[in-house]
Amino acid sequence: MEFNDLKIFQTVAKHESISKAALELSYVQSNVTARIKLLEKELQTPLFYRHKRGMILNTEGKRLLEHSREILSKVEEMKRTFQDKSTPSGVLEIGIVETVIALPDILSAYNSKYPDVELSLKAGVTDRLLQEVIDMKLDGAFVTGPIRHPLIEQVEVIQEKLVLVTKGSAFSVEDITTKPLLLYNKGCGYRGRLESWMKVEGIIPKQIMEFGTFGTIIGSVAAGIGITILPESSVTDLAANGTVVCHRIPEPYREVTTIFIRRKDSILTNTLQCFIDEIIARTRHANMRHSEIIPMSSTDG
Template sequence: MMELNDLIIFQKVAECGSISKAAAELNYVQSNVTARIKLLEKELHTPLFSRHKRGMIINSEGKRLLEYAKDITAKVEEMKLSFQDKADAGGLLKIGIVETVNALPHILSSFNDHYPNIEVSLMAGVTDQLVQDVLDMKLDGAFVTGPIRHPNVEQLAVISERLVLVAKRDSFTMDQLTTTPFLLYHKGCGYRGRLESWMKVEGIIPRKVMEFGTFGTIIGSVAAGIGITVIPQSTVTELVEKQVVDEHPLPEPYCDITTIFIWRKDAYITRSLNHFIEEIRMHADALADV
């Protein structure tokens, strides 16, 4: 009979693309992982992976099972939460963030004052990956670039901003777009998506794109004159005032962005997450009134 643990093992093998790597991460004996995968394939009467010398690649039937496995394991975790949730909010919230959410420190500071027993763990990433992590219930929620069009996502607008191109002071004009390297977050970043949409419409092909994982590295490289980037205007206000960098406006509608907080629509909302959402809502209302 298929067991929940079989689905957990299957997901890890699909993620790692290797029996040995999955066994190491799960702290299982490799032969046990192999046996469980073979039993799954026997019970479902179909191979789930294509085997090769360097590992395993999930096939179309495996991908179909993977969707079921994610839903089932997520529901089990949700069930556990619903029984463990207590009247006094506490525990751990896993929250995803894009790195340039300027309102976040104020929200976290206020939330910590109101709910000192709730620990918030922040995990940085790009919008597309954070949305998927929320859907897979690896995160309780995430601050991302919106709007997000997905039937299983609830969203709350946090702050609206404008995107600008940023370059080293006096080193760039808009005529140099095709000859200056772009310093951008990895694919899946909402800011990068807006920039690429605009460039596609205008027929602009950048000479070179360099990918970075952190805001600090990007803006430091821009200030050093390595290239240009696209970023919310509020994140570089101080550097512009200090005349370290210049900002150049993007045309509408590509310049308008909204940071939103998302959570999975059909997930059980713990008291801790509910308090966090209400804290965001309070700050979003205050920002809207400014």
């Protein structure tokens, strides 16, 4: 059994389709089919239920999926361990939620210090990025916290306030029942806060429209299509020039914390440790600037 066969198997399981898996892997379909059949022959059991529209995992296939994830994650960990050097280098794969205001400063500072590191960024929602960190597909990720998981350790990056964002200044809670909500896909931490609030208040939204990018969401809000929820910092400039308007939501749903997560039992390479050190340094610097501003504003009052 080859490691690559397990990667092929995982891709077929994800897409439930030989043709879609072949497209993602840049293989011919016959090769993917042959590798799956060889895997089933080696294990002496079928792994999929096959039907006209594709194939889905059977019980044995689900068992293999769990084993394959563990095996391949250990292989990747082993590679990173042997590739690690005293000077950070190589590829660092980081997941991000799109509205992390502190991210550009962190990336810029890290890039300046360690030019031999190639930063690979993958945008997504919190739940998906969490799973990819657990599966060791990502070295770490910036997500909405806190995260309570036995395999995860976290570093706080920034605390922010969530706001409802609309086109016009006139707004009431009832508008949620008459206008579409424009939200990130399921698994987004901001969306989770809004849904918790609506559930407590008994608010039933008129419609939820799902989007994958910040630009599409905020552009649609600015066009008057609907309402969204975002960190206030991500729309400060747009609110200042009147493109959108921000509206408060009640506690405890308003406060949101962005954290950086990694799998705690994975090898902490020097490349990743330096990245975490940069996060901590930038966070400490931001907190010091904030503490210096507060006394000045209080004396003015």
